[in-house]
Amino acid sequence: MRYSPIFIYLFLSNAILANDSLVMSKLLNRIGDLQQKQHGVFPKGSIPSYRLYAFNKDRYKADINPFFTGLIAFTLEDIKSEFSPAQQLQAKIILANSMEVFPKFKNRKYDRNTYNYWATDTPKIFPNAGWLNWFDKQQALPDDLDDTVILLMAQKKADSVAKEVHQLMQAYTNNEKKKINNTFPEYQNIGAYSTWFGKKMPIDFDICVLTNILYFVEFYNLKWTAADSASLYLIENIIETRKHINNANYVSPHYVSLPNILYHLSRLMSLKTIPSLEKLKPQLIQDARKALETATNFMDQVILSTALLRWNAIPPKIILNNADALEELIENEAFCFFIASFASMFPDPLKKWVGNIGVGTFYYYCPAYNNLLVLENLAWCNRRNLRY
Numbered sequence: 001m002r003y004s005p006i007f008i009y010l011f012l013s014n015a016i017l018a019n020d021s022l023v024m025s026k027l028l029n030r031i032g033d034l035q036q037k038q039h040g041v042f043p044k045g046s047i048p049s050y051r052l053y054a055f056n057k058d059r060y061k062a063d064i065n066p067f068f069t070g071l072i073a074f075t076l077e078d079i080k081s082e083f084s085p086a087q088q089l090q091a092k093i094i095l096a097n098s099m100e101v102f103p104k105f106k107n108r109k110y111d112r113n114t115y116n117y118w119a120t121d122t123p124k125i126f127p128n129a130g131w132l133n134w135f136d137k138q139q140a141l142p143d144d145l146d147d148t149v150i151l152l153m154a155q156k157k158a159d160s161v162a163k164e165v166h167q168l169m170q171a172y173t174n175n176e177k178k179k180i181n182n183t184f185p186e187y188q189n190i191g192a193y194s195t196w197f198g199k200k201m202p203i204d205f206d207i208c209v210l211t212n213i214l215y216f217v218e219f220y221n222l223k224w225t226a227a228d229s230a231s232l233y234l235i236e237n238i239i240e241t242r243k244h245i246n247n248a249n250y251v252s253p254h255y256v257s258l259p260n261i262l263y264h265l266s267r268l269m270s271l272k273t274i275p276s277l278e279k280l281k282p283q284l285i286q287d288a289r290k291a292l293e294t295a296t297n298f299m300d301q302v303i304l305s306t307a308l309l310r311w312n313a314i315p316p317k318i319i320l321n322n323a324d325a326l327e328e329l330i331e332n333e334a335f336c337f338f339i340a341s342f343a344s345m346f347p348d349p350l351k352k353w354v355g356n357i358g359v360g361t362f363y364y365y366c367p368a369y370n371n372l373l374v375l376e377n378l379a380w381c382n383r384r385n386l387r388y
Contacts, residue, residue, distance in 0.1 A: 020378050021084060027375040028083075028090040030327070031072065034368040035097055045100040047072055049366035051340065052333075060333075060365060065117050066105040067147055067338065068366040073098040073154035075372055079379035102151050107143055112168070113161050114143040114197055115151045117340075142198025145169060146209045146254070149216035162220035169193060169213070173227045174203045182348045183251075184243070192231040195254065207238050208255040208264040218272045232276065235265075239280050245287065256339055259300040259307075262288050266307035285313045292316060299335035299370055302377050309380040330374055331367040338364045 036042045041062050047069040050060035076091045083091060104121055107114045118141065152162060173191050174180045180188055180203035187205065193213055195204040210231045217228055238244050238251050249256045255264065265284060269277050285308060292304045292315065305315040342360030 020381070021087075024083070024375055024378050025087055025090065027371045027378075028087055028094070030371045031368045031375075032090060032094050034371075035094060043101050043104055045069070045097040047098075047366060047368045049364055049369070051362040051364050054339075054361040054363055063364065064119060066102055066115065066151060067117060068364075068369045069098050069101050070147065070150040070154040072369060072372050074150055075376055077154070077156070079376055082379040082382045099155065102155060105147070105151070113148075113152065113157065113165050114168070115147045116143045117141060117147055142196050142201055144196050144209075145172065145193060146195060146206075146212055148197075149212050153216060153219055159220055162216070163222060166217065166220075166222050166225075168197075170225055170227055172197055173230070174205070178203060180205060187234060187237075190230050190234050191227055192234045193227055204253070205234065206252050206254050207235055207244065207261055208252045210235055211264040211268040214274075215268045215271055218268075218274075232274070236276055236280065239265075239284065253341055254339060255337070257300070257336075258287070258291050259295065259304050260337060262291065262307045263303040266310035270310040281311055285311050288313075289316065297335050298329055298332060299373060302373055306373070306377045306380055309377070309384050309386075312384065314384075314386070330370050332370070333365050335370060336363045336365070337369065337373075340364070 031047075034048060036044055036046045036048060038044050042048045042064055046064070046066070049063050049065065049068045051063045052060050073095050076095055080088055080091050102115070104119050105115045105117075106120060107116065108120045148165060152165065172194050174188075174194060175191055180194075182202070183205050192205060193210060194201070195206055195209050214228060214231060214235075216222075217224065243251050244261045245258060248258045248261055252261055255261065262284060265277075266288075268274070269281070288304050288307045288311075292301060292308075295301045295304060308315040340362040
């Protein structure tokens with residue numbers, strides 16, 4: 001008999017809950033409790049997140065960004081069909097509050113429907129970063145494709161807006177005028193999307209960002225372009241040549257880990273069938289099972305379990321150590337879904353060197369998003385009719 005992660009925890013702690021539905025309600029409550037209720041350090045309606053500098057690992061600092069708020073809204077929209085009426089009401093409140101946040105990060109210079117990782121009304125390159133904030137205006141990062149597609153889907157923007165942004169994205173690819181200089185030699189002529197909208201930014205490939213872009217294309221039923229096809233080819237080649245296993249932080253400088261890569265791939269593949277990716281599914285399932293065998297972090301186990309569920313594979317039982325509280329288990333600071341790294345902007349071999357030693361690398365922590373990932377896992381268990 002197989003057990004869900006939540007069930008195992010409750011069994012170990014001798015807690016008694018009626019069923020997974022009650023656990024899902026508690027997770028939604030926790031997300032709602034963590035959502036900002038009024039303007040303060042974080043904007044009202046936002047989901048607080050924090051960053052830790054990898055080089056000294058001193059302390060977490062508040063980071064004002066729309067990324068995790070957008071991810072939570074986008075994911076709640078995706079899984080809310082698995083909620084009870086009361087849970088749908090909980091999700092509706094979280095979603096409504098989230099919508100207040102996103103305009104603060106929308107492009108102002110060109111008044112277009114692209115979004116920045118940091119606020120555009122009061123530019124910051126690293127909020128609450130001390131001396132780094134001296135460079136806020138001069139060194140502010142451009143908008144990025146990752147935040148843009150996530151936030152557009154989270155807000156359920158009109159098809160016309162999606163089409164407009166997709167057309168704009170075609171100008172931000174690897175091309176003859178501006179080539180990538182920090183990837184494998186065999187990828188240097190592939191016309192896939194860069195992470196950034198900025199014309200001065202170096203071209204940057206990230207397999208997870210590319211899966212999010214293609215999810216956006218499929219979500220809005222957009223006509224595929226040469227850049228879409230090139231991005232798909234790049235994703236497939238990375239998988240076929242095992243670079244997602246052996247060079248995870250190099251092919252995904254912003255998400256870094258194999259569990260994160262597999263989670264993103266499964267999300268894209270769960271939306272619509274892409275035949276060329278389907279051929280790789282058996283290999284990816286095997287990769288996820290093997291990664292689960294060695295994963296020691298609970299949240300890595302959760303997202304790998306979700307990946308398997310999306311691929312219609314039954315995940316193995318997750319073995320957990322004792323924890324004092326469910327909140328402690330889920331909101332473990334050791335789990336990192338996303339990083340910010342200066343290394344991604346550097347040419348090789350500097351990219352590899354800087355990335356490996358941690359200079360200019362910041363780990364992001366979002367306790368509400370951890371809760372959302374567990375909630376999503378339970379929703380997928382429901383979709384696959386797994387009852388524990």
